[in-house]
Amino acid sequence: MNNSLHKDINIDKFKAVNDNLSSYDFLSAVRNNPNLALQYDNFRRSSVSNKGWADRFNDYISRKKTLPLLYDPFFKKLFNGDEHRQRLSRLVSSIIGQEVTVIDILPSESSSFEDSFIIMDMIVRLSDGSIANIEVQKIASLFPGERLSCYSADAIMRQYHRLSSATSTARYSDDISQDSDSISTLGHKTFSYKDMKNVHTIVLFENSNSNLINSDNPELYFHVGTTTFNTHINFPLLQKYHMISLDTFRKYRYSDIIKGNIDIKKCDYDEDVYEKPLTDQMLRDRLAFLSLFVTETVDEAIAIQNIFPELSEIFNEMNEYLARPEEVLGMFSEALRILNHNTAVLMVDEYRKKYQEMENNLKKEMKKSQEMQERENNLKKEMQEMQSNLNKEMQEQQKILDDKDKQINSQEEQHKKDLERIAELEAMLKESRESKESNGQG
Numbered sequence: 315m316n317n318s319l320h321k322d323i324n325i326d327k328f329k330a331v332n333d334n335l336s337s338y339d340f341l342s343a344v345r346n347n348p349n350l351a352l353q354y355d356n357f358r359r360s361s362v363s364n365k366g367w368a369d370r371f372n373d374y375i376s377r378k379k380t381l382p383l384l385y386d387p388f389f390k391k392l393f394n395g396d397e398h399r400q401r402l403s404r405l406v407s408s409i410i411g412q413e414v415t416v417i418d419i420l421p422s423e424s425s426s427f428e429d430s431f432i433i434m435d436m437i438v439r440l441s442d443g444s445i446a447n448i449e450v451q452k453i454a455s456l457f458p459g460e461r462l463s464c465y466s467a468d469a470i471m472r473q474y475h476r477l478s479s480a481t482s483t484a485r486y487s488d489d490i491s492q493d494s495d496s497i498s499t500l501g502h503k504t505f506s507y508k509d510m511k512n513v514h515t516i517v518l519f520e521n522s523n524s525n526l527i528n529s530d531n532p533e534l535y536f537h538v539g540t541t542t543f544n545t546h547i548n549f550p551l552l553q554k555y556h557m558i559s560l561d562t563f564r565k566y567r568y569s570d571i572i573k574g575n576i577d578i579k580k581c582d583y584d585e586d587v588y589e590k591p592l593t594d595q596m597l598r599d600r601l602a603f604l605s606l607f608v609t610e611t612v613d614e615a616i617a618i619q620n621i622f623p624e625l626s627e628i629f630n631e632m633n634e635y636l637a638r639p640e641e642v643l644g645m646f647s648e649a650l651r652i653l654n655h656n657t658a659v660l661m662v663d664e665y666r667k668k669y670q671e672m673e674n675n676l677k678k679e680m681k682k683s684q685e686m687q688e689r690e691n692n693l694k695k696e697m698q699e700m701q702s703n704l705n706k707e708m709q710e711q712q713k714i715l716d717d718k719d720k721q722i723n724s725q726e727e728q729h730k731k732d733l734e735r736i737a738e739l740e741a742m743l744k745e746s747r748e749s750k751e752s753n754g755q756g
Contacts, residue, residue: 340375343639350640357647364653371646375639379610381632384450384520384560386434386652387645392628395419395438401628406438406446408599409556410514411538411588415441420472431456431656433520433649437469443511445469452656454523454559462515466553469513478505514554518607522559533581535562536600538588564608571605572617598622 344351361368373379381388393402395416403415418439434450447469451457519526528534537557543549567581578597585591592600602622609618619626635642 340639347640350643353640353643353647357643357650360647360650360654364650364657367646367650367653371643374642374646375636377612377636380612380615380629381635381642381645382610382649384434384518384607385649387648389434389450390436391645392631393436402438404599405603406440406448406514406516408592408596408603409516409558410446410554411592411596412442412590413593413596414444417441420445431660433652433656437472443509444514445473445511446514446516448516448518450518450520452520454519454521454526456660457517457519458525462517462555462557466513466515466555469515470510470552473510473513477509510552512552512554514556516556516558518558518560520560522561526557526559527562531581533562533566533579535559535567535581536583538584540587558604560604560608563604568605568608571601571621572614574621576601576621 344354357371358368361371370379370382374381381392383389383392392398393405395402395418399416406416407413416438420437420439431452432449433452434448436448438446438448440446447465449465526537535558537555537559539555539557540553541551567579576598578601582601583592583597602625605618605622606625606628609615615629615632619629635645
């Protein structure tokens, strides 16, 4: 790979700046500046619920750690589209694997989607007409595939609404730069779907979850995706996805890079997912920027600059903010506001989820109770039916018994009458015999 880029940068400048600021006392600056004192007091009160963020600020002003670049205020300062267009363009190019130039930063406030734990969000328009949505998520589980699809669709519709207007189409074509990397100016004023360009959704995750870990190779941290077809037909779609697990990168790759091992590995680059092979410079930039994002301590920063001298300018800018305490405290305060807002949204979501779970459980219990009541009623009904049938059967049996009793009684009465008749006949026979005997027949 090409290691010659920015060889003229003096790596020792970062060390020198850091050493020169060793006597800097932030608290003294606070005591001597009423506005800064008020700002610092507000920051401390706001950070009561987020002590970790207050500790990060103290570590920065104590020259123990670098700025947390992945948080919105810091990222947009050091990758500003106006002041650092080339830097931002190199970052985007290294991620999407295509040489592009950032020509516009689009407003992100128009997104209608619910908050997730976003700590940085930037939407840019590129020289080839495509759009890239760059986002940093603190918690991967809060950014599922459904949300990713919605963000990508939102960017598609942004581009569609921009192009579908004839005046917007004209303005869009006029805005696109005419250098060697740009597309040709649109030659028509009416909308055509052919005017639509790719939309890249770039999400960097501070903390991955199981969905972002490959079971066969847990070192894979750079996930690239698009929609393909089982028949391998050449039917390219516009939505491209680039998800980067920064914690996985730090765990498996960063410690190797910081030792100077920057040869490209399988976990860094899968050439099968790109239309054209990435240049050595793109691959170097990819490792450099990702290393920059996960670097925290000053010692790490010095080591990373020895590997990537081109990052010295960024690290020097970080150090220079120590001489501008109000500005850096303002950035930390803004990042804290975002964190507190996201925490509040997360708590509301969790409470809503718990309430929904409680409501669902209550409904289940009520349904279960109703089912038990229905079963009990059915049992009662069945028992009543059984009792009714038993009573009916007993009544029928009793009737049969009664009929049999009547029949027996009738038979007994008839038997009694027969016995009486026999007795009468025997008496008559006896009397007849006696009469014959008395008439001399004896």
